[in-house]
Amino acid sequence: MRKLKSRGRQETLSEEDEIKLLNSWIDSGKPNPAANPLSFDPIPHDAPVGQLHDGGFSPYVGSKLFAQLPLSDNTKRGLKDAKFFQLTDIQRASLPHSLCGRDILGAAKTGSGKTLAFIIPVLEKLYRERWLPEDGVGSIILSPTRDLAIQLFDVLKLVGKYHTFSAGLLVGGRKDVDSEKTCIHRLNILVCTPGRLLQHMDETPNFDCSQLQVLVFDEADRILDKKFKKNVNSIISQLPKNRQTLLFSATQTKSVKDLARLSLKEPVYLGVHEESPTATPERLQQMAMEVPLYQKLDVLWSFIRSHLHSRILVFLSTCKQTRFVFEAFKHLRPGIPLKCIHGRMKLNVRAAICEEFSEQNSVLFATDVASRGLDFKKAVDWVVQVDCPDVDGYIHRVGRTARYKSHGSSLLFLMPSEMMMLEKLKERKIPIHCTKASKKKMQSVSESMAGLLVKFPDLKHLAQRAYVTYLKSIYKHGGKEIFDDQNFPFNEFAASLGLPTTPKVRMLDKKNIRLLEKPSHTTEHGLMEVQNTELKSLINSDDVDGDFLQVKDIAIDEAQHAMKTDNLPATRVLKKNKLKINLHRPVGTRVVFDDNGNTRDPLATLATDNIEDVKFDPEAVKERFRKMREDFKAKDQEDKVLHSKRLKDKRLKEKKKRRGAKDEENEEKEDDDSVSDNEAMRPHNKRIKFDHDSDDSSGDYQKVLLKDSISVAEQEAIALKLLSSMH
């Protein structure tokens, strides 16, 4: 039984009654008696959630059912179809504010329903503004990953299915940019990743966001961090300031520096679980285990072998590691289906794999591409973290289990040098218990791995790359205390992957290049081979998860330098980094083009046109290009402003025209309706109209009219005549 507050009295309703009440409101097609979808009394910013403010009546603060909220029927029906009836904590706390148009900074545990907390206000805002497809972009929902964007788009389609807005999913990795360009101006709600949105802002001429009403950042702290900083700043600079901004995350940023660039207006901070004793879901059981690096695969294998009837999500830190462990374990056949997703896979393949993972008990090896926001259809039983992330990363990874009302467990492997992570987790109110692997159940796989690597050379290559990328990732992210290269067990780790020799790794950072660990075999050929493999893998890498993008340039410089000095075999250089040098033309010679755009021989040009050979001044050229770029940018900006103004005017005109037409139509309809109220009038009016307007006065209709117009006296006279003739 629960108590429901309503006008001046308290009703006690059972859960069943609440649902009945909800259904009756929805089915009756009438608005919720406690709500008017088109008007809102603003709630004071400091109104405590769950209480009436100012002693007065507020129908939605503290609402427990969606039916009690002042939502449009379209949204309510969408929610009902999706079987969303009761509000979660974050929905209950945020919707009353977001529906009033306030900016929100929402923080709530993973799996607590933050998605609906921003999808509903987006739909309602556009509904109340009577947004039409021709009005263009009314709302943008930004997601840090493509996979999460797809999921958000699905929820939007589910809940918004009775609305008439057009919505689009704009994410990288999809090749249909051109078809997006042709229809983007007709989309009202965009769910996108920052990169693709910016691409359209820069490249699509008729893409106009000047009317934007609501901007949403899901996983806001991630989108606002340095990886997306440039893109997000550019996006924000092109959006109108007069908009509503909603930010949600399980690890919300409160950094003034991060938020300042968003121009928020008196944002309401809602940390609904701040008073909770734990920062992670209460139904989540969390364990940590001390595992030396070289035993990680043995422990992971043994864990999988003893949980064959579970759905297990295993996080590793780089794409190569993920691929290697997946491929190697697949050959070893643990007795449960294995799958893997990482950033280098195609988007649709990743989506299909996630779908499959939801359908059957299996193990999914994943990089952090799956760590934020993903909501697998069926509950994940275990989240295993083979490599230790930072605390925020930990919260999001374990958040893939124990979602909404389900239970789940997690296991974190910590190397002896990482044990202080336990303290950091406890400081952030994350209850985690230490555990040990059962010796009886431990099985070693390194020997089998070594056999596999001999049999499958590709796998050996993958193992070497996994080794290199892992070391680089902990070197870059782990900090000195974790990565102590003097005592690091390089050889044992390589052996645990089944590698016969320890690859030599050059740690590259901006300042210095260090060689770590003497290789266990020293033939020059062997050494070269590994170095070159490593360079190649770095240069070719678009390994988003491995985070080696910064290293790329150095690696290329090195490769080029090495080619010059040491005569090392050539290493592939990225196309875009190749210097385009025209060998036939001396450097510093002016290039002259003829009217058709063809280059002319410089000497011939000198002879015929008497043009002086201009000395090449790189600084001057740079300066000229810089100026040209600035001019272009300014011009481009001007054009954009002009274009969006034109579009806006056009839209307003069309809207006015449409509304005018609609009003006329309504007036006509009203006229008609008022006429139809007086049934006797309609045929009469019509007839008169017909009679007077018609040229053809001899028609049937006229005859009927004539018949009708015989007077009573005439009728009597005719009747009398008939009677007398009968007698």
Ligand SMILES: Nc1ncnc2c1ncn2[C@@H]1O[C@H](COP(=O)(O)OP(=O)(O)OP(=O)(O)O)[C@@H](O)[C@H]1O
């Ligand atoms: N009001 C509700 N009633 C029933 N189920 C709900 C409700 N709100 C959300 N859910 C369900 O709870 C699950 C988690 O929701 P959601 O993905 O929005 O969580 P989240 O807080 O965004 O998680 P994360 O922080 O991991 O992104 C989903 O399966 C969703 O369908």
